[in-house]
Structure formats: structure tokens, C-alpha cells
Amino acid sequence: MNRMDAKSYNACVHNWSDALFRFACKTTGNEEDARDIVQSSFEVLWTKKNAIMPEKAKSFLFQVAYNQSIDLYRKQRRVQYPETMPAEGAATLSNPDVKRVLDRALSQLDEQSRALVLLKDYEGYKYEEIAEITGLNEGQVKVYLHRARKTLRGFLVSVEHVL
Amino acid sequence: MSFNPFIIMWITRTNYEEYFLLSIDGELDEAAERALQAFLQDHPDLRPQYDLLKNVKLRPDETIVFDSKHALLRPEPSVRRMSLRPYQVLSAAAGLALLLGFVFWWATRQSPVSVQTSIARKVQNRAASVASQTKAPLMDSLLTASKSRHTQSPKIGPKPPTTPLLAGAMPHPASPTRGDKTAHSIVQNAHTDQRPATTKEDEHMLAPLPTLPTQSAAAEVAITVLPDRPPLADAKPVAEQQTIDDERRHRGLLDDDKRAGIDLVKASINDRIRKARKVRESLRQTRFAINLGDKQIDLF
Numbered sequence: 002m003n004r005m006d007a008k009s010y011n012a013c014v015h016n017w018s019d020a021l022f023r024f025a026c027k028t029t030g031n032e033e034d035a036r037d038i039v040q041s042s043f044e045v046l047w048t049k050k051n052a053i054m055p056e057k058a059k060s061f062l063f064q065v066a067y068n069q070s071i072d073l074y075r076k077q078r079r080v081q082y083p084e085t086m087p088a089e090g091a092a093t094l095s096n097p098d099v100k101r102v103l104d105r106a107l108s109q110l111d112e113q114s115r116a117l118v119l120l121k122d123y124e125g126y127k128y129e130e131i132a133e134i135t136g137l138n139e140g141q142v143k144v145y146l147h148r149a150r151k152t153l154r155g156f157l158v159s160v161e162h163v164l
Numbered sequence: 165m166s167f168n169p170f171i172i173m174w175i176t177r178t179n180y181e182e183y184f185l186l187s188i189d190g191e192l193d194e195a196a197e198r199a200l201q202a203f204l205q206d207h208p209d210l211r212p213q214y215d216l217l218k219n220v221k222l223r224p225d226e227t228i229v230f231d232s233k234h235a236l237l238r239p240e241p242s243v244r245r246m247s248l249r250p251y252q253v254l255s256a257a258a259g260l261a262l263l264l265g266f267v268f269w270w271a272t273r274q275s276p277v278s279v280q281t282s283i284a285r286k287v288q289n290r291a292a293s294v295a296s297q298t299k300a301p302l303m304d305s306l307l308t309a310s311k312s313r314h315t316q317s318p319k320i321g322p323k324p325p326t327t328p329l330l331a332g333a334m335p336h337p338a339s340p341t342r343g344d345k346t347a348h349s350i351v352q353n354a355h356t357d358q359r360p361a362t363t364k365e366d367e368h369m370l371a372p373l374p375t376l377p378t379q380s381a382a383a384e385v386a387i388t389v390l391p392d393r394p395p396l397a398d399a400k401p402v403a404e405q406q407t408i409d410d411e412r413r414h415r416g417l418l419d420d421d422k423r424a425g426i427d428l429v430k431a432s433i434n435d436r437i438r439k440a441r442k443v444r445e446s447l448r449q450t451r452f453a454i455n456l457g458d459k460q461i462d463l464f
Contacts, residue, residue, distance in 0.1 A: 121189060154217055
């Protein structure tokens with residue numbers, strides 16, 4: 002049985018740290034919090050390296066990051082996007098593109114739905130894998146994800162109506 | 165999650181949105197995806213809703229990177245490589261050559277000749293020990309062989325040679341020979357397990373026995389067992405010394421038989437050579453010629 006060693010751990014750092022940081026940034030809305038989440042996630046991975054297979058390291062990292070972002074959200078009860086997300090009704094919306102609108106719409110989602118959308122769209126996980134990461138069942142993932150997409154679609158439609 | 169394509173066939177205007185979302189999430193297999201596209205072709209008014217949901221799909225922002233990777237990396241254990249200096253390589257090669265040389269010497273030191281010698285030594289020691297243990301039966305066989313020489317050899321054995329050499333060595337059947345007397349005394353001493361008396365006849369025991377024209381079974385057994393050079397040590401026990409004397413006597417018997425055979429072969433060869441010379445002389449005196457009409461051509 003192939004266990005994780007320093008070499009495979011460093012390979013995970015090179016392969017998944019950017020994606021994990023991206024996910025953490027989008028879920029927390031704060032770059033510093035995202036950096037802390039990434040560091041603590043890799044710290045946990047190194048601590049439990051003897052119990053984790055290298056091919057499962059990525060999902061383990063996202064699982065840790067998801068849980069920590071949820072914990073952070075519950076502590077702060079706030080989501081701030083000072084750099085990436087302008088406030089609603091700001092002048093930037095007069096010349097919006099789809100990406101900006103979606104980033105803003107993402108901030109309107111709850112923490113769990115946002116994480117599900119990010120795991121699906123950013124990382125391309127299947128429902129089954131997302132369920133494993135988030136601790137939900139597959140049906141819940143499907144329902145929550147569809148609900149989040151309808152919300153995003155509604156926000157996108159409303160912005161188009163405003164424009 | 166897998167979705168049965170037969171269920172997809174039941175896509176209606178009331179449940180199409182779920183299948184739109186499944187298609188955007190990439191959770192439909194190829195057959196279901198074809199069924200959905202067929203449904204869209206049949207209901208073109210629903211195509212804008214499908215396209216709008218496709219625009220809701222997010223794309224990762226590649227500009228966001230984690231720039232503190234070095235803080236996360238862990239030191240990897242370095243692989244130790246053995247680097248040898250030239251003198252180390254030479255010493256290793258010399259050691260290997262010595263090892264190979266020793267193996268070659270070991271493999272070639274036991275040549276067939278040396279193996280035969282070692283086997284002969286083993287047989288020699290074994291024969292000495294067996295002879296010391298079975299002294300009485302050996303003497304009995306010697307006595308039997310000596311008797312059979314006088315009684316059976318004229319009947320079943322080959323004809324005695326008529327050459328002067330072998331004829332002179334032929335024992336007289338009526339009177340016991342010196343060898344028979346010696347055998348009688350040896351057997352008697354062996355049975356009584358006493359030291360042989362130092363009589364005048366015993367002094368002749370060391371001399372080879374007279375040549376016998378026949379070979380008995382006892383003599384054959386003695387020939388196969390006896391070594392060429394029996395160990396004759398001065399400080400031998402009495403019984404072992406007696407056995408060695410017996411062996412030496414049998415060896416003399418063997419040598420005389422060999423000598424007689426060789427003389428026979430020599431005589432036969434000389435006889436054939438003489439006959440061949442006579443034929444050659446007769447041929448030399450014969451005249452070979454071919455008659456061709458009036459002419460006569462001498463060949464040689």
C-alpha cells in the first residue's frame with residue numbers, strides 16, 4: 002500500500018495549492034483567511050500523511066478547507082469581498098460582464114451553496130465526490146447545487162433587466 | 165450519480181429544468197445528453213433557458229495563485245549515492261580478481277588423476293580395514309583357490325601354455341607347492357589368532373608366488389580390492405601385518421599372470437611377423453606379367 006511521503010506531499014503542494022487557495026478565497030471572501038486555510042489544510046495533510054493515500058490527497062485538502070471555511074463563516078457571520086466584489090448598485094455594474102456579475106451573485110449565496118458551486122465549477126468534482134468532501138449525501142448535493150444555480154440565474158436575469 | 169437514459173426519454177415541459185441542470189453539471193451520460201438535445205430540437209422555445217443556465221457556470225480565475233508554496237514544502241530525504249574513489253575501485257577489482265582466481269584454483273585442483281588417486285587411497289584403507297576384520301574367510305578363500313588350482317584347472321581352465329617360460333613355472337599336481345604350505349600355515353595361524361611362527365618357510369612369504377595359469381574367483385576378488393601400494397608400516401599389529409603379507413603375495417600372483425600374458429602376446433605377434441616376412445619373400449620371388457598377343461609386359 003502506497004502511503005504519502007515528503008515527495009508526494011510536496012507534489013500536492015505544487016499541484017493543488019493554487020486551486021485550494023482559489024477555493025478558499027471564493028468561500029471566505031478574504032485573502033488572508035484563505036491563506037490561513039490553505040496552510041492549515043496542508044498542515045493537517047502532513048500530520049495525517051500516513052493514513053492518506055496520495056490519490057486521495059486533493060479531496061482531503063478540499064474537505065479540510067471546506068470545513069475550516071464553514072467554521073470561519075459561522076464565527077464571523079460575514080462575508081467580505083473588498084477587492085473582488087463591488088457593492089451592489091455600484092458604478093461597475095453599469096459596464097458589467099458575466100464573470101463579474103457571477104462573482105457578485107456568488108457572494109449572495111450561503112456558504113454551503115457557494116462551496117458546492119465552486120467545487121463543481123472550479124474543480125469539476127462529481128456529485129459523489131462533492132458529497133464526500135462536504136459530508137452531505139448525493140441527493141442533497143444535487144438539490145443544493147440546483148438551487149444555487151437557479152439563484153445565480155435569477156440574479157443574472159435581474160441584472161440584465163436592470164441593464 | 166448515473167441517470168437512466170430511458171428516464172430521459174420522459175423529459176417533459178414540466179421537468180426539463182432538472183435535466184438542463186444535470187446537463188450543465190456534466191452528470192448526464194452520452195445517451196441522455198443526446199436525448200436532451202433531441203428534446204431541445206423538438207422544443208426550440210426552451211433553448212434560451214438552457215443557454216442562460218449554461219452561462220451561470222463559473223470559470224476558475226487563473227490569476228489567483230498561492231505565492232507561499234515554499235512555506236508549505238517539506239524537506240525530502242536525500243538519496244545517498246555511493247561515490248568511489250579510483251583507489252577504492254582498484255582495490256575492489258583486485259579483491260574480485262583474487263576471489264575469481266581462488267574459485268578457479270579450487271575448481272581445477274581436483275583433476276581426474278588426483279580424484280583417482282584419492283579414490284585409490286580410500287579403497288586401499290578400506291581394503292586394509294576389511295582384510296583385518298575378515299582375516300579368516302580370506303585365508304579360507306586362499307586355501308580353496310590353492311586347492312582348486314590342482315583339481316579344476318586341467319578340466320575347466322585354459323590349456324597350460326607350452327612355452328618353456330610358463331612350463332617351468334607350472335606346479336606339479338602331485339606334490340604340494342611352497343605356496344600351499346604357506347597358505348596352510350597362514351590359515352592355521354589365522355584361525356588360532358596367534359602370531360605366525362618365524363619358520364624358514366615364512367621367510368619366503370614375502371616372495372611372489374609361482375605363476376598360476378588359471379584365475380579363481382578368490383583371486384579376482386583379491387585383485388579388485390587390493391591396492392597397488394599397500395601401506396606397509398613397520399609398527400603394524402600382528403594381524404594387520406599378516407594381512408599385508410597376504411596381499412603382497414596375491415599381488416605377486418597377479419604380476420606373474422600379467423607377465424605370462426604379455427609373453428604370450430609377444431610370441432603371437434612375433435609368429436605373425438615371421439609369417440608375414442615369409443609371404444613377402446615368396447611374393448618377391450614371384451614374377452607378375454601380362455601377355456598381350458606376342459608381347460609380354462612385366463608389371464613388377
